[in-house]
Amino acid sequence: MEITKGFPATSQDKYQLNVTSIIKHAARNFGPQEIASRRIDGSMFYYTYAEAYNRMKKLATSLKEIGVQVGDRVGVLAWNSHENYEIYFGLPGMGAVMLLLNLRLTPPDLAYVIDHSGANFIIVDETLLPIAHAVAPLCKNIKGYIIITMPGKKLADVETTLENTYSYEDVIAEGSQDFEWPHMDETSAYAACYTTGTTGKPKGVYYSHRDVYLHSCTIGMSTEISPKDTYCQIVPMFHALGWGLSQAATMVGARLVFPGMYTLDSLEGLSKLIVDQKTTLSAGAPAIFMPLLDYIRGLDEKPDLRGARFLSGATEPPASMMKGFWDLTGVEIIHAYGATETTPLVTVNRIMPYVEKELNEDQKWELKKKQGLIVVGLDLKVVDAGGKELPKDGKTPGEVLIRGPWITAKYHDAPGSEAQFTMDGYWRSGDVGTLDENGYLKITDRLKDVIKSGGEWISSVDMENEIMSYSSVREAAVVGITHPKWEERPLALVILREGEENRTTADDIKNHLSKTFAKWQLPDEVLFVDEIPKTSVGKMDKKAIRKQYKRMYS
Amino acid sequence: MEITKGFPATSQDKYQLNVTSIIKHAARNFGPQEIASRRIDGSMFYYTYAEAYNRMKKLATSLKEIGVQVGDRVGVLAWNSHENYEIYFGLPGMGAVMLLLNLRLTPPDLAYVIDHSGANFIIVDETLLPIAHAVAPLCKNIKGYIIITMPGKKLADVETTLENTYSYEDVIAEGSQDFEWPHMDETSAYAACYTTGTTGKPKGVYYSHRDVYLHSCTIGMSTEISPKDTYCQIVPMFHALGWGLSQAATMVGARLVFPGMYTLDSLEGLSKLIVDQKTTLSAGAPAIFMPLLDYIRGLDEKPDLRGARFLSGATEPPASMMKGFWDLTGVEIIHAYGATETTPLVTVNRIMPYVEKELNEDQKWELKKKQGLIVVGLDLKVVDAGGKELPKDGKTPGEVLIRGPWITAKYHDAPGSEAQFTMDGYWRSGDVGTLDENGYLKITDRLKDVIKSGGEWISSVDMENEIMSYSSVREAAVVGITHPKWEERPLALVILREGEENRTTADDIKNHLSKTFAKWQLPDEVLFVDEIPKTSVGKMDKKAIRKQYKRMYS
Known part of the structure; x- marks a missing residue:
């Protein structure tokens, strides 16, 4: 990728793209906007962007106080709570890297991720202490643990074998609101997420501030995000930045809803929350949306959610599910595709008006199952085994290669993984797919299958x-x-x-x-x-x- | 502005933010989308993004052929036509700088701008040749003129005193579609626009590719731009990038409408076009929107434009005008504020839901007259004569200072203009205003007044x-x-x-x-x-x- 230098511009090229500017912006413009959070006991907690912002600043000062420094990695093992939202901005805002810990990994894999990243502190939900207890003895460098205790519970009352523990609420209480956020170099890491491939050890993707800022704009535009939206954070925040809509929602001051702890075995509470809070924007997988649809079917009065958009990822969404949402509630299910390595947004399935008018009803739902159109800013090509680009005919499959500002260029400290990247900067997704003449990507297989x-x-x-x-x-x-x-x-x-x-x-x-x-x-x-x-x-x-x-x- | 370096990310930091990626994206995804253009004789011309893209590539190759090189400045003196849209991408796409020439400047000022920029070619509409004829003898470095002739007219039939002339259509015809766009360094200039202050010589603002890419995302999010939109380019494209919505519209594949030539004395044709083309998104000034409203009042059947958003800039929009549009057509007039130095978007007046519910009808329209909320990514402060930040109380006025990624950091080659910038990177707007507790900016005066x-x-x-x-x-x-x-x-x-x-x-x-x-x-x-x-x-x-x-x- 040869870069051509042109005539110099007069613009502010020293001003760095920072995730911190998103939350500063929200505090400045959207102070009174509401954030709703479902606590562990099912009760609701409400506060505002302004209050969250003050707590983020206090978190940042206290982290510094207890020894977290610019550039340090700090693990986060937490559910989708308002506390996790505070960590999403407060922790990287002070210059540290937020290491997303997938609570579904085995303890040895979690310990590998923590040690490989060099993390020195871990923030953990009290409900997830059993995992921390299994992982802690396997880790080498952890100086301390910050426990997000159950509502109203003191650290002394928490049963734990962990040493050097802090209470998250105490940490916040001791912080100062006078914190001045550093102006981070935009290529600095904001967060890290390790991929969990079926082969080999987890590999680290370190997202930069620039990545995340650009990705937020892109997913925001792709969903026509608005200050009138209520965004519910369904995707686990320990997956690729929770797919990035919480940052985009913060950019425009949408109302936020955090569902707290939920598992695939107990989706009743989550479904009720999504409906009760009048969610207009969300993202998740069919594994969540199918039970949600069942829940809605069971309601005497169906919720009117016309105008709502739910991004569905992970796997091809069944047409019956998309139709069900549309007919019962007015929610448009929009399929999107990405990976940990891609921050994650790569494609979104928007049906262009000139395409839609050529399709009958069945064809439309069929098209909506494809992975969709590549978002602006990225290069994507489908190539044969020799690396030659294949025709966009909707039927010639090849490997999907992706590059762009928010696509990872390597794995962190992972010798031997270089083959997953081409000389000209593309990441080999390992997915096999086709592109049709209208630009829609369809993933047909994993390369290895x-x-x-x-x-x-x-x-x-x-x-x-x-x-x-x-x-x-x-x-x-x-x-x-x-x-x-x-x-x-x-x-x-x-x-x-x-x-x-x-x-x-x-x-x-x-x-x-x-x-x-x-x-x-x-x-x-x-x-x-x-x-x-x-x-x-x-x-x-x-x-x-x-x-x-x-x-x-x- | 001290920059703090954190832990290195693994992202693709070599991949540059390029305006070219926007049009490549549009060609890939939105090929069949329609572009409508009103020709000089009032007739309509229709083609597609795919056709426009091919012509952009041909323009780029031919410009190279006739001697335009990477980094060269090329003046553009043209109405809001589809040809100008082609130039907006084809010219900077090949690495040159598009110099926007304001046809309302005096010939000596235009010549000053052209010579100061060092431009070596000028692209000019045939209808604007009288201006070019007056300016040409005053310029030193112009190697040639490319004339956008009237539809179907040959260069030989154009009456002109200019030397070394080319026909725009011939230039396109001789180009190749095999052009490979260079991957421009993102700090390279994409376009230049000279301010026309009442004092001193015009001063040059050179927008970088990065500026324009980020600005496009921001104005796109601010207007919830959608593939279903029809965007009409009312703002003259020789003003600060035509305010940037044409680029944002191209990012999402909206339908585009170019009104061609119009003047404030003949707004009937423009008004008819906006209504006939079912415009859902646009930007302009009350000087345009007031006559448009009168035109609509005169129609037997009022157009149903519910969901449409027209950004109104330049000056405070009268509440009666905003109400008129809302009541008659469903169009929401949204006030926005900016300047040549700011690419231009600085604020957009979005009424947050929690603010709106506290206001009665009159208060709502009163609030809609304010300049609005600062967009994400920018820093803005209101300071007293000593540079001290003033309280956000909605009544203490001070000078408005702005900084951020798409705010100019200096004027090009303009010794003595340094005082318009602060040590910490803010541009002094020269506007006096207040910020209220909800973050709304209101401009009350020019500093000098x-x-x-x-x-x-x-x-x-x-x-x-x-x-x-x-x-x-x-x-x-x-x-x-x-x-x-x-x-x-x-x-x-x-x-x-x-x-x-x-x-x-x-x-x-x-x-x-x-x-x-x-x-x-x-x-x-x-x-x-x-x-x-x-x-x-x-x-x-x-x-x-x-x-x-x-x-x-x-």
């Missing part, structure tokens, strides 16, 4: 979906098995529905597939099995399947 | 408005006259309505003023005159008045 046969690619995900659309099939997995002539050939493992075991044949499945797949793409073997190997988080373990059948053609 | 009496300030504009609200007064001017004891004292010049000449006394005026002004603020003298000195553009010439009466107290 795509089947390479005779120089062409076959999408394992597409084939699985097609097999599962056959009425007698309950579940299916398709993997590529090494083949001496074709490099790989697809193998399908199929679990039939009860009672179908002796009625459906491999040829039935192949005949069904041949309606949408070319002859050379059809699996040579369709095996009926009782079980498909799964990983600990319930995903199909394709590595295990490939290992089990690797000698099939040799 | 404010009256400094006994260490306190009196707003000349407020006093003029108050005098003019008296029924027998037609016009009034208030200026500060040097006074040996009080530094200055206010003098009011008043033109009475016909028939009022012998019926209204100076005491009547003073009594009227004493209802809203303190006793010490009242003018010592109220003089009834037949005429108030005016400048060439019709503004009150306060300098001339002060000169005429300067010996009043000495």
Whole structure:
């Protein structure tokens, strides 16, 4: 990426893009705006941007007082609370790096992340102390722990084996409101988030202040965020900056709602909160939105949420879910795509008016399932194995490469990971997808799961979906098995529905597939099995399947 | 402004913020979106983003071919046409600086601007050739002129005294679509605009690519710009980047409308265009919006423009105008404030929901007349003569100082202008205003017109408005006259309505003023005159008045 120098401008090029300027702006303009937070006991706590800002300043001064310095990394193991929101600005505002700790990692992985980052303090929710207790003995450099205690609870009453503990509320109480935020160099890290790939150790992405400022503008524009919005922070704040809408919402002074602690097993409270607080903007995954829709179906009076936009990420949103929200509440579910490495926004599915008018109702919902249009500011290309850009025809799949101001250029201190980046600055996403003539990206597979046969690619995900659309099939997995002539050939493992075991044949499945797949793409073997190997988080373990059948053609 | 360096991030800090990325993005995502352009004969021309993009690339290659190099300045003297839109991206995209030429400047001032910038080419509308003919003999470095000829007209048929002329259409025709945009250093100048203050020579502000990219995001968020918008470019594109909405609109793929040539004397065509094209987003001044409202009043069927936002700048918008638009069409008129030096957006008047609910209808319209809330990313303070920040009480006026990423840090090659900037990077706007407790800025005066009496300030504009609200007064001017004891004292010049000449006394005026002004603020003298000195553009010439009466107290 060669940079060309032109004629010098007269603008203020020393003025750095800082996340701190967002919260200073909010305090200046939106002081009385409300922030609602659901506490651990289900009760609601309300305060204002002005009050939150004062607490952020006190947090910053106290952190300095207890020994956190500019450039230090501080781990945060917390739910989506107003305290976490204060940490989001107060901690990086004083110049430290906020290390997002994913409470779903195993203790050894969490300890690895903490030690690898060099973090010296940890802020932890009292409810998450069991995790901290398991992790602490494995960490080397932690000087102290700041515990966000249950409402009204004193530090002395907290049961913990941790040493050098502080109460978050005491830390705030001892701080000063006279804190002067430093003007951080914009390339300095604001936060760090470690990826949790299925292979190897977690790898660190360190977001700069500049990244996050630009990303906030971009996701704000992409959602037409407004001061009239009520934004509910559903995405865990320990995932890639909680997807960045809380910062964008703060830029425009939207009303904020924090749901506190929730798990996928107990979504009733979260659903009630989203509806009761008249949420107009949010982001989450179908795993949340499906139960929310069920909750809404069960209400006698359906909430009128016309104008609301909920970004849905993580996986392709079912059309039935999007339709359900639209018909019952007026909420538009908008699919978006990104990754930890991309801060995370890469695409948003907005249907352009000139595209929409060419589509019938079914086609529209079909299009809304695609990952969407690349946001302004990023370069994205779909390339073949040789790195050559592929045609934008909506059907030629290749690996998705991304670069731009808020895309990571490397992993922090991770020798051997350089191959995930190209010479000209692109990050290899490991996702396989297509771009259509209107610019819509569709992710079809993970690169490692795509089947390479005779120089062409076959999408394992597409084939699985097609097999599962056959009425007698309950579940299916398709993997590529090494083949001496074709490099790989697809193998399908199929679990039939009860009672179908002796009625459906491999040829039935192949005949069904041949309606949408070319002859050379059809699996040579369709095996009926009782079980498909799964990983600990319930995903199909394709590595295990490939290992089990690797000698099939040799 | 001390910059603190923190822990290094892993992000792509080499990737530069470029205006070119906006148009590349539009070409990638919004190819079929429509652009409408009103030609010189009133007919409409329609094409698409994709077609515009191809012409931009051809423009860029051809400019290179005829000798324009990276870093060169190229003057543009043109109406708001689709060609000007092509120039907005094609010219700076190839690395040159687009020099905006205000067609209302005198030929000597235009020649000064052109020579001062070192421009070597000029692009000019055929209809503006009379200006170019007057300016050309005064310029030193111009190597050639590119003429945007009337639709269908050949260069040979254009009557001109200019030498080394090219036809814009020929230049485009000879270009190539294979152009590779350079990746410009973000601090490089994208465009230049010269201020036209009433004193001294025009001074050059050179906007960087970074400026303009950030400004586009900010004005886009401030107006909740959407792909569903139709944006009409009313603000002359030779003013501070046409106020930047065309770039923001391009970021989201809004439909674009260019009104071509219009003057304040012939607003019928412009009004019809705005209504016919179902404009949902625009920006302009009351000088445009008042006649537009009259036009709409005259229509049998009022257009339904609910959801539309028109930014109104230049001067305080009358409440009656804002109400008129709201009642007749559903358009929200939103006041915004800025200057050439600020790219230009500084404040936008958004009424926050928690503010609105405390106001009655009249108070709401009164608040909407203020300049509004400072946009995110900027620092703004109101200071006294000693530079001390004043309280945010909505009544203590001081000079408005602004700094931030898209605020100019100096004037280009303008020795002696350094005093307009503070040591810590603020630009002195020369405007006097107040900030209220909710963060709303109200400009009360120009610094040079404010009256400094006994260490306190009196707003000349407020006093003029108050005098003019008296029924027998037609016009009034208030200026500060040097006074040996009080530094200055206010003098009011008043033109009475016909028939009022012998019926209204100076005491009547003073009594009227004493209802809203303190006793010490009242003018010592109220003089009834037949005429108030005016400048060439019709503004009150306060300098001339002060000169005429300067010996009043000495």
